[in-house]
Amino acid sequence: MVIVPLYGHCPSLWSLTISMVLDPLYGPCTSLWSSRPSLSSLPLTVVPAPLYGSPPAPLCDPLAPLWVLQCLGPRPPAQACLLSPLRSPQSPLYGSPPLSMVGRPLRLLLSMAPPRPARRGARPFTTVPPVAAAFATAAAARRVAAAGALYGPAMADGERAESCGCPGRPPSPAEQDQAEAEALKTQANEFFKGKDYEKAVEYYSRAIELNPGNAIYYGNRSLAYLRTECYGYALADATRAVELDKKYVKGYYRRAASNMALGKFKAALRDYETVVKVRPNDKDAKLKYQECNKIVKQKAFERAIASDEQKRSVVDSLDIESMTIEDEYSGPKLEDGKVTLAFMKELMQWYKEQKKLHRKCAYQILVQVKEVLAKLPTLVETTLKETEKVTVCGDTHGQYYDLLNIFELNGLPSESNPYIFNGDFVDRGSFSVEVILTLFGFKLLYPDHFHLLRGNHETDNMNQIYGFEGEVKAKYTAQMFALFSEVFEWLPLAQCINGKVLIMHGGLFSEDGVTLDDIRKIERNRQPPDSGPMCDLLWSDPQPQNGRSVSKRGVSCQFGPDVTKSFLERNRLDYIIRSHEVKPEGYEVAHDGKCVTVFSAPNYWRTSSPRSRSQSSRRRSRSSTRTATAPSPPRSWAP
Numbered sequence: 001m002v003i004v005p006l007y008g009h010c011p012s013l014w015s016l017t018i019s020m021v022l023d024p025l026y027g028p029c030t031s032l033w034s035s036r037p038s039l040s041s042l043p044l045t046v047v048p049a050p051l052y053g054s055p056p057a058p059l060c061d062p063l064a065p066l067w068v069l070q071c072l073g074p075r076p077p078a079q080a081c082l083l084s085p086l087r088s089p090q091s092p093l094y095g096s097p098p099l100s101m102v103g104r105p106l107r108l109l110l111s112m113a114p115p116r117p118a119r120r121g122a123r124p125f126t127t128v129p130p131v132a133a134a135f136a137t138a139a140a141a142r143r144v145a146a147a148g149a150l151y152g153p154a155m156a157d158g159e160r161a162e163s164c165g166c167p168g169r170p171p172s173p174a175e176q177d178q179a180e181a182e183a184l185k186t187q188a189n190e191f192f193k194g195k196d197y198e199k200a201v202e203y204y205s206r207a208i209e210l211n212p213g214n215a216i217y218y219g220n221r222s223l224a225y226l227r228t229e230c231y232g233y234a235l236a237d238a239t240r241a242v243e244l245d246k247k248y249v250k251g252y253y254r255r256a257a258s259n260m261a262l263g264k265f266k267a268a269l270r271d272y273e274t275v276v277k278v279r280p281n282d283k284d285a286k287l288k289y290q291e292c293n294k295i296v297k298q299k300a301f302e303r304a305i306a307s308d309e310q311k312r313s314v315v316d317s318l319d320i321e322s323m324t325i326e327d328e329y330s331g332p333k334l335e336d337g338k339v340t341l342a343f344m345k346e347l348m349q350w351y352k353e354q355k356k357l358h359r360k361c362a363y364q365i366l367v368q369v370k371e372v373l374a375k376l377p378t379l380v381e382t383t384l385k386e387t388e389k390v391t392v393c394g395d396t397h398g399q400y401y402d403l404l405n406i407f408e409l410n411g412l413p414s415e416s417n418p419y420i421f422n423g424d425f426v427d428r429g430s431f432s433v434e435v436i437l438t439l440f441g442f443k444l445l446y447p448d449h450f451h452l453l454r455g456n457h458e459t460d461n462m463n464q465i466y467g468f469e470g471e472v473k474a475k476y477t478a479q480m481f482a483l484f485s486e487v488f489e490w491l492p493l494a495q496c497i498n499g500k501v502l503i504m505h506g507g508l509f510s511e512d513g514v515t516l517d518d519i520r521k522i523e524r525n526r527q528p529p530d531s532g533p534m535c536d537l538l539w540s541d542p543q544p545q546n547g548r549s550v551s552k553r554g555v556s557c558q559f560g561p562d563v564t565k566s567f568l569e570r571n572r573l574d575y576i577i578r579s580h581e582v583k584p585e586g587y588e589v590a591h592d593g594k595c596v597t598v599f600s601a602p603n604y605w606r607t608s609s610p611r612s613r614s615q616s617s618r619r620r621s622r623s624s625t626r627t628a629t630a631p632s633p634p635r636s637w638a639p
Contacts, residue, residue: 032124097366107450109280180405181211185220192224200224215245222254225552228582232554234258250280251283256292262554263461265296295464298617314483315367323360331355334364337442347441348407351400351434359476362437369440372447373490379519380451380495390418392503392581394587394598395455398429402601403438413442413450420495422579423455423505423538436484437627454491455505456538456555456580460527489525493537500574507540507578508567509533509596511559516571519599530555542595542603561591568594 171179188203204221211217222237235258241251258272272289278512279285292345323575325333347357384390391410396403411417425439426432442450456462463469463485472481496516508514514533524532529535539556543549546560568574575594 003157011403012115027477036531037422045281068625083598088094097215177210181214181217183208184210185217185526188220188224192227192262193222195227196226197224197620201228213244215251219248221248222251222258226257227256229261230552231258232550235262235554238342249275256288257553260288260292260465263465265292265299268292269296303601310391314479314486315370317479318363318483320360320366320367322362323363325358329358330359331358333358334361337364339365339368339441341445344412344438344441345446348404348438351431351438352371352404356475357437359480359638362480363483365437365444366480366487367441368444370483370487371454373487373492376492377520378491378493378522378524379516380453381499382451382497384493384498387431388418390420390497392420392422392577392598394422394600395424396421396429396435397424398430398432398435398471399601399603400424400429400434400438402603406600413446415446418446418449418451420502420503421451422577423453423491424457424579425452425455426468427457427462429472431472432468440487451495453486453495453503453505454524454538457527458488458491460485460537489527490579491524493522493534494519496573499572499621501577502571502573503577504537504558504580506536506538506574506580507542509536509540512563512566513570514567539580541580542590542597544590561594564591564594 028181028194035628058083132231137627184203188200189206191197191200191203199222201224202468204217206212206429208217208221218237218241222234222241223236225234227229235255238251238255238258242255243250245251252271252274256275259268259271265339269289269292272285272292275282275285275287298436301401324544331350331599332345334340337495382390393406407413413419419442419529425436429435439450441454457466457468460469463481472483472484494502497504502516502523510531518533519537524534528538535554539551539553541553541556542559542564543558543560546562549558551557570575575596577596577598579598579600581588581597581599583597583599585600586602589595
């Protein structure tokens with residue numbers, strides 16, 4: 001008995017004993033090859049197609065019809081599917097399935113070669129001599145002959161050829177690759193819908209390997225890369241999609257989104273213009289075009305009014321003393337213009353209730369913290385005693401309730417409980433203002449025991465694209481955002497503990513030979529350049545293979561274990577701690593224990609209420625590391 005889509009559905013199929021056959025397109029089956037029954041006792045002949053390797057010797061009878069069976073055995077239909085049912089196997093190889101097969105819980109069966117020609121008018125599988133030759137016993141042949149009656153009237157040769165979509169010839173290897181690629185793309189789409197973007201990228205990549213000329217595969221993978229912030233890879237895929245198909249509008253749209261994320265606004269604007277011309281009624285495309293066009297004009301205006309004169313600070317135009325606090329305001333206030341522990345506790349509770357700090361207090365914090373940060377070197381060097389520890393936290397990205405959870409689990413900052421927050425305090429999350437003002441408040445309260453390092457999101461371009469600028473303007477004023485920008489430029493770029501552990505937001509360098517002295521000499525009071533040591537400290541990422549490669553983000557580079565080892569040996573360091581990347585467990589130890597990544601926003605991809613954020617954080621927080629003076633990677637992690 002061999003079942004194929006050509007012959008419709010089998011109402012009594014579940015009463016039969018069917019052996020399962022592994023089909024790599026649709027996932028594993030569990031009975032045939034795992035239990036390894038005697039091949040001579042199988043009730044049907046299984047002849048794998050060329051896609052699936054060579055069949056076992058007893059199954060190589062030349063008269064056996066070349067069909068690959070994908071069946072789930074004698075189970076009730078409700079429990080039959082290992083994966084979701086294949087909704088439609090339509091492809092260049094197989095054509096459209098009969099309506100009776102679509103949506104059934106049994107996975108549809110795909111033919112790897114056309115059936116042998118039968119005499120006109122003969123019923124399929126009822127001609128005993130050729131079929132009996134393909135089976136081990138006459139009993140098996142009778143079983144097949146009996147099952148043939150389930151499929152109704154015979155189909156003419158022409159009908160079978162038309163349904164198969166490959167009249168008179170077996171499918172070519174190229175056609176087989178295309179069919180498998182389509183199946184992989186379908187699975188990748190399901191992973192994407194489930195927000196498993198890494199799996200989606202994997203399956204899109206496998207589809208591209210089989211059919212590298214399909215623009216849609218590159219376009220889809222580009223979108224998955226965008227979701228994981230691999231903007232460099234997303235840009236490359238979108239560009240390739242457009243090269244393959246000049247009319248593929250989504251390729252232009254995704255290339256524009258990639259360039260926007262990288263701050264390449266003019267290039268993005270050109271592609272948005274193309275999309276709007278082709279789809280003039282697309283509201284989203286129009287909105288993106290208008291947003292990008294506004295940024296391009298704003299940048300042009302800023303360049304036009306720029307001069308060689310020293311930029312005037314926002315602080316010079318502020319008159320904080322004349323600002324009055326209204327009588328109806330009942331929130332926290334600085335005591336004699338100073339931050340105290342009582343103020344900080346009141347501030348955190350005030351923010352927890354989603355209330356806004358008075359603008360006078362916010363300006364006071366910003367002006368004071370700018371003075372503190374401006375006195376610090378680019379590379380902060382800290383000495384700890386053998387009994388002392390410091391907690392290193394990664395990205396928080398405006399997730400205020402995750403920040404509160406860190407303090408709840410690990411204790412509030414103090415002289416005996418020091419912290420290092422390793423950049424990317426803002427953007428993405430809805431409470432970036434609350435996060436950064438809380439961190440700045442603790443910096444003022446414990447300037448020598450609470451440390452803040454700059455991340456790639458403490459920059460104007462990132463704030464403009466990912467929300468912080470808009471949030472500050474909505475909650476306060478454009479003038480306050482300009483002051484935030486000034487303060488961010490004074491944040492140190494790296495910190496070294498006891499001359500053994502180096503901490504930075506991004507990672508190591510695009511060139512060999514960089515020393516700690518080179519880091520000390522970096523002029524940080526500016527927006528970061530597109531390349532060089534300052535850019536690398538904020539943007540680079542580790543990779544598992546040796547050497548360096550083009551960055552998945554489109555900025556800086558990726559560095560391997562050999563680069564890490566060489567840098568550590570040159571500078572007599574033990575290991576580095578960095579952030580910058582989402583990690584499922586909150587941290588990752590790589591490069592033979594010499595490169596530690598820590599990420600402290602467990603709800604980074606989630607959008608939910610403050611209550612659910614806090615509860616989720618309690619379950620998942622492994623987002624900080626406590627490191628002491630011992631010359632080995634940290635072994636204990638916050639729960």
